[in-house]
Amino acid sequence: MIRTPSTPASKIARTPVSTPGGQKSREEKIFVTVRVRPLSQKEQALKDQVAWDCRDEHTIFPKSNNQDRSCAPYCFDRVFDPSCVTQKVYDEGARDVALSALTGINATIFAYGQTSSGKTFTMRGITENAVKDIFEHIRSTPEREFVLKFSALEIYNETVIDLLNRDSGPLRLLDDPEKGIIVEKQVEEVAKDSHRLKSLIGICEAQRQVGETALNDTSSRSHQIIKLTVESSLREHSGAVKSYIASLNLVDLAGSEKASQTNVDGMRLKEGSHINRSLLTLMTVIRKLSVGKRSGHIHIPYRDSKLTRILQPSLGGNSRTAIICTMSPALSHIEQSRNTLSFATSAKEVTNSAKVNMVVAEKQLVRQLQNQVARLEAERRSPEPSSLCLKSQLRKKDMEIQQMKLAMEELKRQRDRAQSELDLERKLSKKQKGVNPFDSSQRAVRCLSFSTENCPDMRTPSSLRGKKNKVGRNAIMRRSITSTDPTMLVHEIRKLEHRQKQLGEEANRALEVLHQEVASHRFGSQDAAQTVAKLLAEIKDMRVVSSISEEMEVGGNTNLKDEITRLNSQGNSIASLEEKLENVQKSIDKLMMHLPTNMETSESKNHSWKKKMLSFPLRNSTNRSPIIRSPCSPTPSSTNVTDFEKENKSPQNDDFVSHCNTLHNTCEATPPKSGGGNGISSTEGTPARQPKSVNVKKMQEMFKNAAEENIRSIRTYVTELKERVAKLQYQKQLLVCQVLELEENDSSACETELQEQSPLSWHLLFEEQRKQIIMLWHLCHVSIVHRTQFYMLFRGDPDDQMYMEVELRRLIWLEQQLAEVGNASPALLGDEPASSVTSSIRALKQEREQLSKRVTSRLTSQELEMLYIKWDVPPGGKQRRLQLVNKLWTDPHNMHHIQDSAEVVAKLVGFCESKDRPSKEMFQLNFVSLSDKKSWMGWNLISNLLHF
Numbered sequence: 047m048i049r050t051p052s053t054p055a056s057k058i059a060r061t062p063v064s065t066p067g068g069q070k071s072r073e074e075k076i077f078v079t080v081r082v083r084p085l086s087q088k089e090q091a092l093k094d095q096v097a098w099d100c101r102d103e104h105t106i107f108p109k110s111n112n113q114d115r116s117c118a119p120y121c122f123d124r125v126f127d128p129s130c131v132t133q134k135v136y137d138e139g140a141r142d143v144a145l146s147a148l149t150g151i152n153a154t155i156f157a158y159g160q161t162s163s164g165k166t167f168t169m170r171g172i173t174e175n176a177v178k179d180i181f182e183h184i185r186s187t188p189e190r191e192f193v194l195k196f197s198a199l200e201i202y203n204e205t206v207i208d209l210l211n212r213d214s215g216p217l218r219l220l221d222d223p224e225k226g227i228i229v230e231k232q233v234e235e236v237a238k239d240s241h242r243l244k245s246l247i248g249i250c251e252a253q254r255q256v257g258e259t260a261l262n263d264t265s266s267r268s269h270q271i272i273k274l275t276v277e278s279s280l281r282e283h284s285g286a287v288k289s290y291i292a293s294l295n296l297v298d299l300a301g302s303e304k305a306s307q308t309n310v311d312g313m314r315l316k317e318g319s320h321i322n323r324s325l326l327t328l329m330t331v332i333r334k335l336s337v338g339k340r341s342g343h344i345h346i347p348y349r350d351s352k353l354t355r356i357l358q359p360s361l362g363g364n365s366r367t368a369i370i371c372t373m374s375p376a377l378s379h380i381e382q383s384r385n386t387l388s389f390a391t392s393a394k395e396v397t398n399s400a401k402v403n404m405v406v407a408e409k410q411l412v413r414q415l416q417n418q419v420a421r422l423e424a425e426r427r428s429p430e431p432s433s434l435c436l437k438s439q440l441r442k443k444d445m446e447i448q449q450m451k452l453a454m455e456e457l458k459r460q461r462d463r464a465q466s467e468l469d470l471e472r473k474l475s476k477k478q479k480g481v482n483p484f485d486s487s488q489r490a491v492r493c494l495s496f497s498t499e500n501c502p503d504m505r506t507p508s509s510l511r512g513k514k515n516k517v518g519r520n521a522i523m524r525r526s527i528t529s530t531d532p533t534m535l536v537h538e539i540r541k542l543e544h545r546q547k548q549l550g551e552e553a554n555r556a557l558e559v560l561h562q563e564v565a566s567h568r569f570g571s572q573d574a575a576q577t578v579a580k581l582l583a584e585i586k587d588m589r590v591v592s593s594i595s596e597e598m599e600v601g602g603n604t605n606l607k608d609e610i611t612r613l614n615s616q617g618n619s620i621a622s623l624e625e626k627l628e629n630v631q632k633s634i635d636k637l638m639m640h641l642p643t644n645m646e647t648s649e650s651k652n653h654s655w656k657k658k659m660l661s662f663p664l665r666n667s668t669n670r671s672p673i674i675r676s677p678c679s680p681t682p683s684s685t686n687v688t689d690f691e692k693e694n695k696s697p698q699n700d701d702f703v704s705h706c707n708t709l710h711n712t713c714e715a716t717p718p719k720s721g722g723g724n725g726i727s728s729t730e731g732t733p734a735r736q737p738k739s740v741n742v743k744k745m746q747e748m749f750k751n752a753a754e755e756n757i758r759s760i761r762t763y764v765t766e767l768k769e770r771v772a773k774l775q776y777q778k779q780l781l782v783c784q785v786l787e788l789e790e791n792d793s794s795a796c797e798t799e800l801q802e803q804s805p806l807s808w809h810l811l812f813e814e815q816r817k818q819i820i821m822l823w824h825l826c827h828v829s830i831v832h833r834t835q836f837y838m839l840f841r842g843d844p845d846d847q848m849y850m851e852v853e854l855r856r857l858i859w860l861e862q863q864l865a866e867v868g869n870a871s872p873a874l875l876g877d878e879p880a881s882s883v884t885s886s887i888r889a890l891k892q893e894r895e896q897l898s899k900r901v902t903s904r905l906t907s908q909e910l911e912m913l914y915i916k917w918d919v920p921p922g923g924k925q926r927r928l929q930l931v932n933k934l935w936t937d938p939h940n941m942h943h944i945q946d947s948a949e950v951v952a953k954l955v956g957f958c959e960s961k962d963r964p965s966k967e968m969f970q971l972n973f974v975s976l977s978d979k980k981s982w983m984g985w986n987l988i989s990n991l992l993h994f
């Protein structure tokens with residue numbers, strides 16, 4: 047095949063153009079680069095020759111020793127010869143495109159090439175560099191707020207699999223009229239920092255299908271698509287739309303392969319044929335797109351493979367795209383390399399039209415209002431007999447529009463207020479972060495050593511309590527005395543109090559809503575009325591308690607004793623608040639029992655239902671939290687929010703409300719006769735009665751459902767509040783313990799007692815603590831990577847005492863929690879990780895599965911065979927790797943077993959050789975913000991501990 051030289055990069059047009067009637071879009075060609083890797087060891091050993099010459103930065107051509115084939119050069123945007131490092135490939139071939147996502151422009155970077163040509167090698171480096179640049183940009187752009195979301199999938203044998211949630215099975219692709227192709231039920235995680243993002247990428251890499259072929263020991267058997275979604279908005283923004291949202295897709299394709307070269311059969315052969323088929327579709331799509339411009343409208347077969355369906359926006363759509371074509375320089379692969387270059391040549395001709403994607407929440411609202419006005423205008427003009435009624439409806443709608451505008455204003459105000467609160471919070475945490483993390487004073491605040499007498503939840507187990515290991519304790523005290531700064535402690539207390547205040551505010555807002563809910567029931571039966579009265583009294587009572595805790599003034603001094611007294615008294619307030627919440631919940635339960643008897647059909651009740659349907663904002667949990675949690679004055683905003691909500695409710699409710707409106711208007715126009723049956727306007731004729739009574743029944747049913755749902759919402763919210771109060775309580779106890787200990791140490795005159803202990807006694811204590819820790823790890827199903835890391839790091843050094851103590855206490859606490867929570871209902875636990883025995887076991891199982899995938903890449907086949915023999919994994923059995931990993935860390939009584947298990951896990955995870963071997967400091971006990979949805983006590987995620 048003869049290839050014609052292609053247009054050099056400099057001549058490719060990249061001019062922004064304007065899309066008629068829409069946002070500005072930018073038409074540009076796909077940026078195509080070629081990377082030639084060095085000859086591999088295998089190729090060198092086989093004395094393979096270099097068949098390609100990279101003449102300059104844009105041109106590559108076959109060397110003349112290829113008889114009977116064309117030696118015409120190929121030109122691309124950039125050609126990277128074997129000496130180029132990945133950083134250069136990123137800087138010159140991908141960086142510009144990758145960073146577009148930060149300014150609201152979708153971007154895709156993918157690697158294409160034959161198997162073992164270096165796609166994974168290249169994409170790994172590209173991803174790493176892109177992540178680094180993205181976070182650097184976020185850091186240097188403080189005026190914008192960024193949210194980064196991560197998701198990843200692989201297409202294996204034409205099946206789409208979520209790499210963050212393999213258990214969910216094959217995922218479906220859906221066509222969304224607004225968003226285009228979406229992957230149904232794909233998990234998306236928010237990545238707060240680069241560390242988290244890297245660990246997520248690591249998880250996906252471990253999950254991906256990899257297999258061995260003759261050309262590549264770790265050949266990717268699937269196409270992998272990592273998606274980073276970047277949302278950003280101006281912090282001080284209060285007017286027009288200025289939020290961006292865009293995705294960066296990082297695609298590592300599986301490599302095209304010839305069965306004859308890869309020597310595969312069975313499963314690998316099947317994989318190979320799927321890979322080749324989807325790559326063929328990709329080539330066809332690219333080829334057709336490249337000639338599409340010239341030949342007018344032609345069909346592009348995006349739908350012929352999952353890969354091209356998912357990548358559709360990146361191929362000729364709303365995205366900036368860079369393709370890095372990788373190739374081997376070897377003569378033995380020259381045909382495959384020519385195919386790659388042919389693909390690259392076609393790709394160069396494909397034009398995309400990327401545009402800035404803005405978030406249009408407010409725009410949509412305006413459009414909705416416009417539509418509504420247009421609809422009403424149309425209704426007004428239509429020849430309806432009851433034009434009077436329509437006019438009044440129109441007036442009403444006008445009022446609603448006004449109210450919506452007010453609601454919008456209120457929402458803006460709330461957002462600004464929330465923003466400034468957030469800024470304050472950030473400033474505070476920045477101040478804290480400013481302190482060197484390894485500075486001893488800060489470390490001491492974080493590494494707690496408690497006085498157990500004052501911490502009921504953190505008592506030492508009886509076996510330890512008896513000995514009350516004075517030696518270890520003294521050592522810990524010594525550390526606290528020398529390094530703890532009281533002002534830091536008081537600062538921690540202040541932070542907790544701030545959160546408690548927020549909690550009080552939330553409780554108040556929930557109660558306001560509850561109050562409205564109760565008020566709407568005032569026409570109910572006798573029983574219900576009594577319950578309601580009781581409920582109202584309780585609410586009132588509770589509000590007093592909430593406001594007491596809110597009013598507690600935070601003093602400016604740092605007298606720790608005063609702090610303790612104050613904290614203790616506040617603890618009582620929280621307990622009281624909790625008790626009241628309990629009572630309210632009971633009353634709600636009772637009220638719910640009365641509900642069916644409330645369903646009578648008097649006109650006043652119709653009115654009450656309608657009022658209820660319109661006034662209560664907690665219709666479902668999605669709407670509930672933002673409204674309850676927003677810091678607004680409850681009464682006026684609840685009306686506004688309600689009106690706003692009406693625009694967004696389900697069609698079923700729509701019908702109902704508009705029906706109610708009609709009824710209500712009619713009622714207003716003509717007062718009902720006393721005792722008038724169904725309570726509907728007396729102007730209506732008799733024949734109309736039948737359908738109306740049917741409607742009333744329907745309304746009763748709908749009311750009943752809505753009321754039950756509302757009450758359920760409140761109940762869930764009250765339960766959540768209780769949980770949060772409990773957490774806050776616990777955090778305070780920790781602080782009180784620390785403060786007490788500090789006080790105790792301050793007053794202690796026996797410094798001499800804290801002098802050196804004998805090495806022998808420490809050694810005995812260490813051994814004993816270690817055994818306890820190992821047993822508790824086992825009982826609490828703690829991550830085996832965590833166990834290994836801890837076990838390997840803390841080997842009995844005198845400095846380890848503090849860590850041993852903290853680990854032991856954490857585990858004792860965790861064991862108690864698990865015993866208490868057990869397998870409590872998911873409703874109580876929410877979706878927090880590792881908060882029940884079941885979820886801990888599940889997490890551990892997943893971790894073992896992940897580790898088993900690393901067995902072949904981390905161990906040589908000889909090592910592996912030895913391990914199979916040592917760990918009694920029968921030959922020829924199924925899933926031998928998993929069998930092996932499942933045997934590790936299973937016998938807490940046998941210290942040889944523990945040592946051997948730790949060695950194997952360390953090897954699989956790469957602790958031994960990693961230069962980033964974890965430091966002991968990572969085992970600190972941290973305070974976790976209440977706003978953080980994760981369980982504060984949760985172990986580090988396995989992925990955080992893996993070193994990729």
Ligand SMILES: Nc1ncnc2c1ncn2[C@@H]1O[C@H](COP(=O)(O)OP(=O)(O)OP(=O)(O)O)[C@@H](O)[C@H]1O
Pocket residue numbers: 082083084086159160161162163164165166167168262264265266267299300301302372
């Ligand atoms: N530019 C490079 N410099 C040095 N080594 C490289 C380079 N590119 C690839 N390699 C090495 O070549 C081998 C194959 O690379 P890699 O696994 O990335 O290929 P691939 O194209 O992803 O293969 P497959 O399609 O089979 O997954 C690896 O051992 C990798 O380290």
